Amino acid sequence: MSFIVESSNLTKAYGGRTVVDGLDLRIPEGSVYGFLGPNGSGKSTTMKMLLSLIRPTGGEVEVLGQPMNRSTRRQLLGSIGSLIESPPGYAHLTGAENMRIVQRLLGLDDAQVDFAVKTVRMHGQMGKRVREYSLGMKQRLGIAMALARQPKLLILDEPTNGLDPAGIEEIRELLRRLADGGVTVMVSSHLLGEVDKTATVLGILSQGRMIFQGTRADLFSAATPDLLIDCSDPRRAQSMLARAHGARLEDTTVRLAGVDSDEATAGVVTGLVAEGIGVHGVRRDEQTLESVFMGLTAGGGL
């Protein structure tokens, strides 16, 4: 597999505080890479380093097979579209005037601009000033500005932030279409649900560290779902297992975390039966990606 973005030990510290810590990013060409993490986990900082907007304290970045640094960035940035933190756009100008600025800066032809505007479905709004745009329209114009150069790589920082569900769905659908068209997309979010269904690869960040990177299937297999036990005396079972497995009682079901093998499961059941507790149900919790994500980011990781 070839990677369009590769970083090794990418690190950024501000005044002694490390906010991005030794990232080895691997973004496969043609993927939609969902970059997830709570607010303040270092997503924007990482994306800025990929674009050389800020310089790493340590480590390296390779984009499109070439090192990304201050001497190479201008040449590489012609093939990278980006939208960092909030959508750009000069508020006193119309959408069309903003696109013309991009067109002039990048030396694009009319067809490229038209295509980008149509892709984000903004062709009906181009005569309006950006200050009159809704947030969703600003996001879409920002994406059009990033798209017009027909980038190989698109880096979008929380493009669904502040959008209503319809707006979020529209961006998701747009990302899918772009990926189908061969553009590699890196998209960040602090909400898993916003990128869950579109991302083919996930990178999960917590306090500046990458705690998971891989496909959705990898993620499920990396996390152990809770064990749920139904028995004749749930109260006594809970107190028996409280110490060893942090057992909690939910209605009449006992919930155990961290029971990660068949042997361990059998051991728990044997223990209950030996105490004269009848076990009539043993199952694994149904796990959503959301609960895996929450577990990972709250608990500090794998």
Add this chain to the structure above:
Amino acid sequence: MNALAAEFSKLKRSLSWAVVVLLPIVLVATGLIMTLIDGRGLEDGWHTLWMRSIVFYGLFPLSVGIAILASLVWRAEHRGSNWNALMAGPTPSLQIIIAKAAVISVLAAIMQVIAVVTTVALGMIGFGLPGFLPPEYLAISLLIILASVPVAVLQSWLSMQMRSFAAPVAVAFLGAGFSAFLLVVGLDAAIFISPYAALSRATQLGTATFADTGDITAGVIAAIIAACLLLSTLLAAANTVVLERADART
């Protein structure tokens, strides 16, 4: 240059145009109204008029005006993520810096034209002076336009760096005031260090006021031109080096 065309597109509906038109009219008129209030006439006709309008204007209002234009041009960049977007594009830093300074310089040039037109109109209509503004002042105006360039480069840098509207304007006010003082005490070499001094010096040319002897010599003109080219080049180069090293701050 593509960056230049892009910069000029950003001036549409910009508040800068109001500054460009109103500032010189108000200041030139102010200088002359003060003359009337004082009860001093225009003893030396057009020459006195030029001194009370353009030389007064060149002491500090002109630099402050250029500073306001720079802050206005940069204000749009500092809003939201516009600056990030520009820095995340392929336009080389030097081109961005030159394009910004060029836009501010062009606005400053138009401001100078309006100041001269206002002076001429007030002279002919307001004071009923005979004839027309002596032609050497038109040539000096071209020199003033050139001398606005290093101030534009410096103010563009300050506005880029400070991300504030008022702070770079305050710097221009203090810098121009101090430079005017240096010229008054006869430190002519200040024009090679302070862009504000170079600009003030250009406005005083041929008037025998402050640092000027009244004679327009080739030596003085050459010194002013050299100072402007030197300062503009050095400031733009230094700004580029700093921008290439710095982290984007939004």
